[in-house]
């Protein structure tokens with residue numbers, strides 16, 4: 001790895017089929033960044049079990065998520081890829097950081113409040129301390145930048161607070177990370193409820209476009225997308241349904257809001273929705289073809305994961321040892 005390059009770390013949970021929101025908000029940017037930064041990307045399976053998961057499905061999805069990262073253009077020759085549970089330092093650092101994080105800080109987290117509402121029968125302690133584990137993920141690798149969608153900004157701020165506090169209470173230990181959020185694709189909204197973000201764990205399958213959806217399904221989902229009765233294509237945040245479609249079309253085609261408004265002047269929602277659906281289907285088709293080929297070679301994927309875990313564990317160990325020394329954990333002197 002090139003010492004002069006800034007370090008990037010990011011992760012997605014294998015908690016469902018990845019959506020267009022994951023692609024535009026995260027995966028596409030991860031691929032775009034891999035040449036200019038020293039990138040580490042992880043499949044966050046420890047985070048995924050904060051919500052109940054079927055074991056066989058979680059196992060299958062972990063591998064599928066990795067294959068999808070690669071299909072989106074992320075190259076294991078250029079980045080470190082691994083599964084979070086394969087590197088024990090994540091859980092170990094999370095414990096120490098948890099002892100440096102306040103109950104009040106965690107109680108304010110929007111994601112915790114949302115998920116405790118949507119999973120009221122399973123408000124577990126892991127869901128509450130989720131941001132501490134995420135801070136451990138980031139801080140273990142002395143990360144400079146964390147590319148995520150806007151929904152994760154609050155968690156990165158907490159990771160920064162935890163890093164600054166630890167550095168002040170002990171001595172400089174962690175790089176203080178910055179969020180890296182692209183405006184155009186930061187928040188892709190649900191097609192059914194455009195006030196809510198598109199989310200892979202949304203039980204309404206029409207609310208999300210999945211990266212692996214076929215063209216017909218994609219077109220159908222956009223046709224059904226909730227809009228309004230004004231029948232005028234505009235980038236107006238007060239009209240969240242149409243605004244979301246304009247935003248998606250812009251992120252996919254690279255066109256500005258003004259250009260989109262211009263080119264769809266006087267055009268009804270039906271034709272506009274079809275144009276968005278076509279553009280999204282064209283964007284995803286090559287990803288889907290690559291995905292099938294990549295997933296078919298299980299041995300290659302296992303090799304990538306083994307190598308990734310080894311490289312990640314080496315970096316993570318160094319930070320963890322430093323932390324253990326600073327907090328005063330007794331170290332055995334190997335020279336005896």
Ligand code: ATP
Pocket residue numbers: 011012013014015016019021022023024025026147148149150151152185186187188189197198199200201202
């Ligand atoms: P879940 O529904 O299980 O909470 P999720 O769809 O929110 O999952 P994550 O695994 O939590 O996905 O997120 C992976 C990455 O995708 C994160 O960087 C997150 O910010 C980004 N992301 C998720 N949903 C969107 C969205 N609708 N728009 C933009 N980025 C998103």
Ligand code: LTN
Pocket residue numbers: 009010011012013044047133134137138146148152155
């Ligand atoms: N919580 C993140 C996934 C995640 C993550 C991370 C993102 C886990 N650990 C570290 C960036 C850095 C989410 O997207 N829901």
